[in-house]
Every structure is written in structure tokens, then in C-alpha cells.
Amino acid sequence: MKFEQRIPRETSARLFEEAQQYFPGGVNSPVRAFRSVSGPPLFIAEGHGSHMTDVDGNRFLDFCCSWGPLIHGHDHAHIRDKVIDTVRKGTSFGTPNLLSNQLGQLILDNHRYVERLRFVSSGTEAVMSALRLARGYTGRSKIIKFDGCYHGHVDSLLVKAGSGLATFGTSSSAGVPENVARDTLVLPLGDRDLLEQTLTEFSSEIACIIVEPIPANNGLLIQDRSWLECLRIKAWKHNVLLIFDEVISGFRVGFEGAAGLYDVQPDIITFGKVIGGGFPVGAYGASKEIMDFIAPVGPVYQAGTLSANPVAMAAGLAALELCLEPGFYERQASRTDQMATQIEAYAREQGYPLHVPHIGSIFWLAFGTERIERADQIDPDNMKYFKMIHHELLQTGVYLGPSGYEVGFVSSAHSEVDLQEAVAKICAAMDVAFAA
Numbered sequence: 312m313k314f315e316q317r318i319p320r321e322t323s324a325r326l327f328e329e330a331q332q333y334f335p336g337g338v339n340s341p342v343r344a345f346r347s348v349s350g351p352p353l354f355i356a357e358g359h360g361s362h363m364t365d366v367d368g369n370r371f372l373d374f375c376c377s378w379g380p381l382i383h384g385h386d387h388a389h390i391r392d393k394v395i396d397t398v399r400k401g402t403s404f405g406t407p408n409l410l411s412n413q414l415g416q417l418i419l420d421n422h423r424y425v426e427r428l429r430f431v432s433s434g435t436e437a438v439m440s441a442l443r444l445a446r447g448y449t450g451r452s453k454i455i456k457f458d459g460c461y462h463g464h465v466d467s468l469l470v471k472a473g474s475g476l477a478t479f480g481t482s483s484s485a486g487v488p489e490n491v492a493r494d495t496l497v498l499p500l501g502d503r504d505l506l507e508q509t510l511t512e513f514s515s516e517i518a519c520i521i522v523e524p525i526p527a528n529n530g531l532l533i534q535d536r537s538w539l540e541c542l543r544i545k546a547w548k549h550n551v552l553l554i555f556d557e558v559i560s561g562f563r564v565g566f567e568g569a570a571g572l573y574d575v576q577p578d579i580i581t582f583g584k585v586i587g588g589g590f591p592v593g594a595y596g597a598s599k600e601i602m603d604f605i606a607p608v609g610p611v612y613q614a615g616t617l618s619a620n621p622v623a624m625a626a627g628l629a630a631l632e633l634c635l636e637p638g639f640y641e642r643q644a645s646r647t648d649q650m651a652t653q654i655e656a657y658a659r660e661q662g663y664p665l666h667v668p669h670i671g672s673i674f675w676l677a678f679g680t681e682r683i684e685r686a687d688q689i690d691p692d693n694m695k696y697f698k699m700i701h702h703e704l705l706q707t708g709v710y711l712g713p714s715g716y717e718v719g720f721v722s723s724a725h726s727e728v729d730l731q732e733a734v735a736k737i738c739a740a741m742d743v744a745f746a747a
């Protein structure tokens with residue numbers, strides 16, 4: 312398949328060339344390099360509402376939404392105004408501030424699954440801190456994670472399944488020591504027997520089970536509630552902590568995230584993305600009893616120079632105020648459902664092997680027609696279709712994240728007209744991809 316460029320990309324291409332002299336691979340986060348799709352990455356100049364414009368003047372309907380944080384789209388007036396008001400008063404003091412109290416209160420008053428929070432500056436930092444807390448609280452070192460879940464670039468989670476049944480992990484990145492990886496046990500999602508076997512064999516050594524309750528980093532692997540309930544019950548039974556990594560699902564599928572959607576109470580929840588309104592914010596939360604293990608009250612050390620800085624707190628507060636407007640999540644979910652259903656109906660009519668798993672305002676273009684619940688059910692060969700669809704969509708002004716393993720996000724800034732336009736263009740892109 313030849314990828315014919317019908318939009319100007321010269322300025323992006325030139326800037327990308329230049330960027331390679333400054334940054335490894337020209338980027339500051341790997342997937343931005345567009346390695347799994349066609350052409351150089353686009354340098355985005357600005358974004359407003361549901362659209363962003365690149366340095367060559369191309370305008371795109373954006374379904375990447377900065378990888379999830381922008382639940383209200385780009386440059387939302389309420390967020391912008393609150394941020395600008397805050398910036399005018401100084402950007403960081405390294406002291407407690409009123410805005411962090413306000414954001415803390417807003418969250419805790421509206422989220423039944425956490426009693427205390429600690430703000431940090433990224434999802435990775437939230438997960439790293441939550442693991443340390445779980446280890447400090449239980450006095451144990453091993454953790455269980457699941458194949459197909461991503462938890463940021465934390466050493467002990469950059470681990471893939473090794474060989475064997477109850478598998479000790481092996482590192483999936485250079486620089487992660489094998490003795491760190493060995494403390495991570497990697498299991499397939501949904502395998503209850505293997506989970507029980509592993510917990511029985513190692514229970515005196517296991518600090519926690521960590522899971523993305525809605526795995527959304529390796530496709531969208533929607534799980535049954537009964538699986539999450541099983542994790543909860545087994546964690547109680549074996550006296551280990553259950554961590555829900557809700558960096559994507561938190562404040563996205565509902566204010567209470569997946570915990571609320573499925574009504575399953577984890578011991579610790581990690582947050583990121585939406586919580587910061589487009590600024591670098593993460594958080595982790597738990598019961599008061601568990602959170603009192605954190606310094607300065609408890610023995611588990613965790614700190615941050617710019618943690619809970621007022622500007623990021625202002626953005627998060629403004630974003631979450633908008634999320635609490637009546638009907639916000641219902642509207643997001645029903646519009647996303649409508650879009651996904653229309654795309655799927657077209658694929659079915661045409662006999663194209665594609666379906667669109669979706670939950671809340673998260674969707675994924677999945678190849679094949681069978682439900683996909685585990686990472687190993689994704690056929691990497693099908694990524695050639697994604698590459699073509701992605702390319703075709705860029706030519707027609709729709710921006711998806713540059714990998715077929717990434718999910719898309721609908722924001723409240725996407726209008727009905729935007730969504731109809733997206734359906735038509737995605738269907739047209741399928742025609743090109745599946746005809747090739």
C-alpha cells in the first residue's frame with residue numbers, strides 16, 4: 312500500500328528532522344514518533360474545542376485528546392479562565408494552598424471509594440507511589456500485574472510475563488534490573504484459577520494486585536464485572552491489597568471511575584489525565600487508615616516539589632466542576648455509543664472485520680468480529696489496516712492516536728455534527744483500508 316500525501320506536511324517534517332537533533336527519536340515520549348503509522352508526526356500548533364491545527368495549517372477533529380486528559384476538549388473557557396487567574400498570582404509556592412484543598416474536597420465529597428488523597432504530577436508517579444504504599448503497608452515485596460495492562464514507566468511494572476505458569480516477570484525494558492522484575496508476577500487477565508494458584512503459592516510475599524479495571528492501553532479490553540469482583544474477593548481472602556489503576560478510567564467513565572461504574576471497592580486507586588484538566592497532575596487515594604502510612608504521618612516516604620501546585624490544581628478543579636454538571640457522563644456515554652454503533656453497523660453491512668468496543672467516552676477500533684478481552688487475542692497482523700485507516704483519516708481531517716493499540720476519546724466539545732462527520736470519514740477510511 313502506498314501512502315499518498317494529500318495534505319501538506321512539510322513544516323512538520325522539517326521540525327521533526329530538527330527535533331531529532333535535540334531528543335532521542337525526535338520526541339519526548341515514544342509513541343509520538345508515529346513509528347507505527349505513516350509519515351512524520353504532526354507538530355500541533357493550537358487546539359480549540361474538538362479541533363486542533365498543525366504547523367502546516369491542517370485542521371483535525373481530535374480523538375486523541377492529549378491521550379485522555381482533555382475530556383472537555385481544547386482550550387475550554389472555564390478551565391482557561393481559572394488557570395489564567397491563578398497564574399497571575401504566582402505559579403508555585405511549595406506550601407499548602409487553597410486550591411489543593413478545594414480540589415481535594417471536591418473529589419472526596421463526590422467519590423465514595425477513597426477517603427484521603429495525595430496529589431503528584433503524573434500517572435506514573437501515582438502508580439509508583441501506590442506500589443510503595445502497598446509494600447510499606449503490608450511489609451511484602453511481590454506484586455501481581457496482568458498482561459495487557461499498562462501502568463506507566465514504573466520499573467517494577469515494565470515487566471512482561473516470563474516462562475512458566477505462575478510467571479515471574481522478566482523486564483520489558485533495558486535498564487530494569489532482573490531482580491526488580493522478579494518481584495512482579497504477570498498473569499493473563501481473566502484467569503481465575505491461575506490467580507488463585509499464584510496467591511496461594513506466594514501469599515505471604517505478595518503486597519498487592521494491580522489492575523486497570525478498564526484496560527485501555529493495549530486496545531480496550533473491557534472486562535466483566537465478575538472478574539473485578541473476583542479480584543476483590545481473592546485480595547481479601549489472601550490478605551493482599553487491590554489497586555485499581557484508574558489513570559484513564561478515573562473521572563472518565565463516571566466521576567467515580569470504574570470503581571463506581573462496577574461498584575467494586577479497591578484498596579488504593581491511582582488517578583491521572585482527567586484529574587489535571589490538561590496539566591501534569593496525578594493522585595492516589597485510599598482509606599484514611601492506609602493513607603496514614605504516608606509521610607509525614609507514616610513511614611512510607613513520598614514527596615514532590617511541584618505536587619499540588621496551584622496552577623495544576625486550578626485546571627483540575629475547573630475540569631472536575633464541569634464533570635459534575637448533571638447528566639455530563641450520561642451524555643458523553645450515549646454520544647459515544649451512537650458513534651461506535653454506527654461505525655460497527657457499516658462494517659457489518661460491508662462485511663469488514665471491524666468492531667468498536669466502547670465504554671463511557673472511550674472507544675477502540677478493533678479488528679476482527681469477536682469480542683477481545685485479553686492482549687493475546689489481538690492479531691498484530693491487523694495493524695496494517697489501522698495504519699491505512701489512520702493515514703486516510705489524517706488526509707480527511709480526523710486525528711486518532713498514532714497506534715492501533717491506542718483508544719480514542721470523545722470530549723464534551725465534540726458536537727453532534729463532529730461525530731457524524733467522524734462516522735462518515737471513518738467509514739470511508741475503512742472502504743480504502745479493506746479494499747486495498
Ligand code: PMP
Binds near residue numbers: 438584
Ligand atoms: N496508568 C495508566 C492506566 C495509564 O494509561 C498511564 C498513561 N497512559 C499511566 C499509568 C502513566 O501515566 P503518565 O503517562 O501520566 O505517567
